[in-house]
Amino acid sequence: xxxxxxxxxxxxxxxxxxxxxxxxxxxxxxxxxxxxxxxxxxxxxxxxxxxxxxxxxxxxxxxxxxxxxxxxxxxxxxxxxxxxxxxxxxxxxxxxxxxxxxxxxxxxxxxxxxxxxxxxxxxxxxxxxxxxxxxxxxxxxxxxxxxxxxxxxxxxxxxxxxxxxxxxxxxxxxxxxxxxxxxxxxxxxxxxxxxxxxxxxxxxxxxxxxxxxxxxxxxxxxxxxxxxxxxxxxxxxxxxxxxxxxxxxxxxxxxxxxxxxxxxxxxxxxxxxxxxxxxxxxxxxxxxxxxxxxxxxxxxxxxxxxxxxxxxxxxxxxxxxxxx
Amino acid sequence: xxxxxxxxxxxxxxxxxxxxxxxxxxxxxxxxxxxxxxxxxxxxxxxxxxxxxxxxxxxxxxxxxxxxxxxxxxxxxxxxxxxxxxxxxxxxxxxxxxxxxxxxxxxxxxxxxxxxxxxxxxxxxxxxxxxxxxxxxxxxxxxxxxxxxxxxxxxxxxxxxxxxxxxxxxxxxxxxxxxxxxxxxxxxxxxxxxxxxxxxxxxxxxxxxxxxxxxxxxxxxxxxxxxxxxxxxxxxxxxxxxxxxxxxxxxxxxxxxxxxxxxxxxxxxxxxxxxxxxxxxxxxxxxxxxxxxxxxxxxxxxxxxxxxxxxxxxxxxxxxxxxxxxxxxxxxxxxxxxxxxxxxxxxxxxxxxxxxxxxxxxxxxxxxxxx
Ligand SMILES: Cc1ncc(C[n+]2csc(CCOP(=O)(O)OP(=O)(O)O)c2C)c(N)n1
Ligand SMILES: [Mg+2]
Numbered sequence: 001x002x003x004x005x006x007x008x009x010x011x012x013x014x015x016x017x018x019x020x021x022x023x024x025x026x027x028x029x030x031x032x033x034x035x036x037x038x039x040x041x042x043x044x045x046x047x048x049x050x051x052x053x054x055x056x057x058x059x060x061x062x063x064x065x066x067x068x069x070x071x072x073x074x075x076x077x078x079x080x081x082x083x084x085x086x087x088x089x090x091x092x093x094x095x096x097x098x099x100x101x102x103x104x105x106x107x108x109x110x111x112x113x114x115x116x117x118x119x120x121x122x123x124x125x126x127x128x129x130x131x132x133x134x135x136x137x138x139x140x141x142x143x144x145x146x147x148x149x150x151x152x153x154x155x156x157x158x159x160x161x162x163x164x165x166x167x168x169x170x171x172x173x174x175x176x177x178x179x180x181x182x183x184x185x186x187x188x189x190x191x192x193x194x195x196x197x198x199x200x201x202x203x204x205x206x207x208x209x210x211x212x213x214x215x216x217x218x219x220x221x222x223x224x225x226x227x228x229x230x231x232x233x234x235x236x237x238x239x240x241x242x243x244x245x246x247x248x249x250x251x252x253x254x255x256x257x258x259x260x261x262x263x264x265x266x267x268x269x270x271x272x273x274x275x276x277x278x279x280x281x282x283x284x285x286x287x288x289x290x291x292x293x294x295x296x297x298x299x300x301x302x303x304x305x306x307x308x309x310x311x312x313x314x315x316x317x318x319x320x321x322x323x324x
Numbered sequence: 325x326x327x328x329x330x331x332x333x334x335x336x337x338x339x340x341x342x343x344x345x346x347x348x349x350x351x352x353x354x355x356x357x358x359x360x361x362x363x364x365x366x367x368x369x370x371x372x373x374x375x376x377x378x379x380x381x382x383x384x385x386x387x388x389x390x391x392x393x394x395x396x397x398x399x400x401x402x403x404x405x406x407x408x409x410x411x412x413x414x415x416x417x418x419x420x421x422x423x424x425x426x427x428x429x430x431x432x433x434x435x436x437x438x439x440x441x442x443x444x445x446x447x448x449x450x451x452x453x454x455x456x457x458x459x460x461x462x463x464x465x466x467x468x469x470x471x472x473x474x475x476x477x478x479x480x481x482x483x484x485x486x487x488x489x490x491x492x493x494x495x496x497x498x499x500x501x502x503x504x505x506x507x508x509x510x511x512x513x514x515x516x517x518x519x520x521x522x523x524x525x526x527x528x529x530x531x532x533x534x535x536x537x538x539x540x541x542x543x544x545x546x547x548x549x550x551x552x553x554x555x556x557x558x559x560x561x562x563x564x565x566x567x568x569x570x571x572x573x574x575x576x577x578x579x580x581x582x583x584x585x586x587x588x589x590x591x592x593x594x595x596x597x598x599x600x601x602x603x604x605x606x607x608x609x610x611x612x613x614x615x616x617x618x619x620x621x622x623x624x625x626x627x628x629x630x631x632x633x634x635x636x637x638x639x640x641x642x643x644x645x646x647x648x649x650x651x652x653x654x655x656x657x658x659x660x661x662x663x664x665x666x667x668x669x670x671x672x673x674x675x676x677x678x679x680x681x682x683x684x685x686x687x688x689x690x691x692x693x694x695x
Contacts (some may be wrong), residue, residue: 034599035522058492058528059458059520087457090494123694125387125438127416129456264676294676299661301387301438305693306658306680312691313683 001187008178010152010185011041011117014159015079017189019049022077025163028055029064029081038083039119039178061091065116069098072114077163085120085172086129092137099168100143112168115159120148121213121261122308123176125301132298133212133262138170139239139271145169145194146239150215152183154236157192165194172238174213197242199249203231206321207249209272210259211235214309218259221314228322238268246272247279254285255321261308264292286324291317326562329544329578333535336547336583339554342611344619353558357626361635363404363553364617364627367396369639370420371614373429374588376643377436381592385651389436390417394551394587395515397613399485400424401553402513402582405560406483411450413465413484415458417515421485425451429646430653439656459490462499462512469508469567469576481567483511483560489520491534503577504541509567511560512538512579515550517586518608522599538579550582551613554620585611658689 005013019025027042027049033056036043046054057064061082068078082088088095095116102110122131138146145167149155155173162169200219205228210218215234222230231249235241250256256276258269269290276288291309299307328337339350346352355363374393380386392399399420403412412418412425419432426449435442435454445451452468455461465484472480490496491514503510514534518525531537538545544566548559563578570576585608589596596605621627662669662677669677684692 030520031522033522036598038521038593056523056527059489059523060492060494062494063492089457090460127388127436127456128443128454265672294661294680295673296661296665300435300440300443302656303440303658303661304438306689307661310692310694312687316683316686 002184003187004182005152005185006179006182007149007152007155007173008039008041010155010183011159011173012043012045013185014156014163015042015045016048017156018079018160018163019045019053021189022163024075025077025079026053026055026071027079027081028057028068030057030059030083032056032081037081039175041117041173042081061087061089062094065091065094065099068114068116069094069102069112072112072168073102073110077113079115079117079163082116082118084130085118085134086132088118095138095144095170096141100141103167104143111166113166115162115169115171117171117173119175119178120172121174121176122298122304123213125304128300131304133260133293135172135238136262136266136268138172139268143168144239145237146172147194147237148172148174148212149236150174150177150212150234152185154192154198156185157190158194158236160189161191161194164191169194172212176213177216180216192236195237195240195242197245198234198236199245200232200234201230203229203253205229205253206255206257206318207231207233207246207253208257208259208318209233209235209246211238212261214259214261217309217311218314221311221318224311225315225318228318230318241268241272243275243279246275250276250280251283254283255324257289257291257314257317257321259291259309259314259317261293263295264290265295267292286321289317289321326566328559328562329546329566331546333533333538333545333547336549337555337559338549338552339558340552340616340620342616344616344623346620353554353561355557359404360621360626361631363400363557364614364621365635365639366400366404366420366424367553367614367617368635369642370396370400370423372639373419373423373643373646376647377433378588378592380647386433386437388591388593390591391586391588392417392420394585394608394612395517396420397553397617398515398550398556398582398584401556402483402560405557405564406481407564409450409479410481410483410564411452411468413452413461413468413482414454415461415486415490416454416456417487418485422451425449427451429643430649433646433650434653437650439653440660441653441656459486459493459495459499462486462490462495463502465510465512466499466503466508469503469510470506473506473508479568481509481511481564483513483564485513485515487520488514488516488518488525488528488534489523490514491537492528500538500541500577500579504543504575507576510577511563511567512577513560514579514581515584516581517584519586519590519600521590521594533581535579535581541577543575543577543579545579545581547581547583550584551611551616553613553617556582658684
């Protein structure tokens with residue numbers, strides 16, 4: 001049995017099933033309880049599982065993440081929500097100094113089966129600090145896994161895989177596509193393996209690597225480019241990254257473009273480009289194109305469309321890689 | 325030593341009761357009749373602006389907007405207690421306080437329309453830029469007060485606004501602790517509107533009051549009826565005086581907990597019916613600061629129907645003018661997002677700007693916009 005769900009409903013479904021199958025799983029954060037989350041990602045969970053397992057915390061991200069670390073070390077499986085990824089930073093010390101490396105520091109004595117969820121990214125005309133894409137911060141941090149689904153099916157499957165994972169996962173949800181489209185999502189719990197990319201469109205000419213809310217406009221750009229046979233790879237997992245799939249695709253096409261909404265400098269596009277150089281230099285026919293956000297603070301809503309890569313800019317980059 | 329500041333943290337200071345009558349033994353603050361009427365006018369203006377802004381959002385003419393209705397008394401009266409050289413360091417809801425301090429309503433609208441120019445505070449106004457990350461402005465206010473002392477100024481106070489939820493953040497603790505340690509000229513003004521989105525004040529902290537938290541930092545914390553503008557004015561005034569010129573055994577900083585209520589939604593993106601009862605809202609509406617002050621002013625012959633009517637006409641125009649000015653402002657130049665990132669644009673950014681302009685030339689702005 002399956003249901004036709006939006007991405008945010010699929011997240012909710014994944015949380016629900018994760019909680020239903022394991023009593024140690026709990027959800028905590030700001031406004032996740034009675035309010036059901038500001039995006040309704042926890043809707044109905046408070047009513048079903050009660051206030052011991054769906055916890056409205058005080059407004060304090062370090063408290064949320066730090067106490068989740070303590071809970072996880074003591075045997076629970078907390079799934080803290082940070083209301084917007086832009087409000088992670090009061091808790092960033094906990095993420096970087098503890099969540100990522102408790103396993104290492106304690107030589108395996110204390111491990112953290114926890115999932116830190118946060119809506120991220122631009123495109124919904126949100127106020128200041130609500131729209132950034134900072135996935136590279138987390139991917140930069142050894143010991144963390146980083147997931148970013150781009151479809152309802154993946155959202156549920158990756159969330160369940162994350163909850164069951166013995167290591168801490170930062171689960172970033174592109175809120176622009178929270179309600180953009182629906183997809184059949186199985187009722188029963190299932191896993192979409194972390195670290196496994198998905199080829200969204202197969203092609204022979206140019207490989208385009210992307211993730212999150214950029215997947216849709218990239219597929220659209222690829223479809224508009226009649227003369228170029230584009231392969232679109234949705235990475236889904238940003239740590240670990242599925243380099244096997246990336247390299248395999250690149251060896252086939254010899255040309256690549258990378259699309260992310262995060263700023264260009266230090267973005268994951270650089271990591272992918274470098275790995276292509278290391279692993280497949282002799283296959284390379286053109287410089288790797290990066291189509292990204294700019295190296296400026298994410299602008300307020302009136303200009304956000306200009307900041308975000310969209311099909312025209314993406315297509316131009318793909319053509320650049322093809323025509324070189 | 326003023327009794328408004330030196331009192332038990334749960335001994336809420338009041339001047340007007342809910343019906344606009346003077347509380348037994350209370351004194352009217354030392355304000356001229358004109359200033360009292362001005363206070364009323366500002367509160368009405370803030371309320372009317374708020375109503376219009378919410379409806380503009382509903383019509384898609386501005387973006388997400390955080391209403392202040394119910395909180396006018398706290399905002400207007402506290403800001404009026406400041407001297408020209410003093411500063412406010414606001415959160416995102418202080419449109420009323422900023423209005424008193426000289427921020428044009430048009431700028432407030434531009435900001436919530438997603439136009440960065442709304443964030444550019446006019447150079448002559450002592451208003452710090454809005455802070456959206458909760459409590460993050462509190463250490464800034466402390467730092468500004470501290471800097472003013474290091475620069476040997478002695479007559480500037482720094483009023484920092486934040487909500488009840490903000491008191492749970494680490495920045496609240498760190499900001500107030502520094503203020504105590506360095507004895508900075510700050511007033512920490514907590515707009516306790518009972519809710520942090522859906523989380524009620526009781527779930528935010530196990531203490532009886534927010535005011536009592538000041539004890540941990542070594543300075544005074546007091547509660548004031550935040551829907552009683554005259555009480556707010558007096559307490560803010562006395563705290564500002566103390567910040568500038570404390571008695572020998574006094575500390576400069578004060579934490580003021582202004583007890584009040586958010587009548588509307590947290591923001592226009594929020595639906596409060598999911599988490600609170602309408603009856604609670606109605607009960608708090610009995611304390612509405614505007615009719616309270618109005619009754620007081622009318623009964624003490626400072627205001628009459630004709631004056632109220634003319635104020636209402638006047639604010640209607642002021643709000644309409646602000647909306648018109650904001651809506652007639654040409655859209656921001658897309659290339660402006662590259663400006664003001666650094667004093668001097670680095671080469672790499674210059675290249676990105678060049679590329680951006682070439683894309684615009686080639687495809688046209690229409691192609692870059694979401695439909
Ligand atoms: C650091 C941080 N965490 C979360 C948020 C999201 N958020 C915006 S307003 C708000 C509630 C704030 O409550 P309070 O401090 O009482 O101020 P109020 O909005 O009631 O004026 C939350 C959780 C944020 N802006 N910043
Ligand atoms: Mg509040």
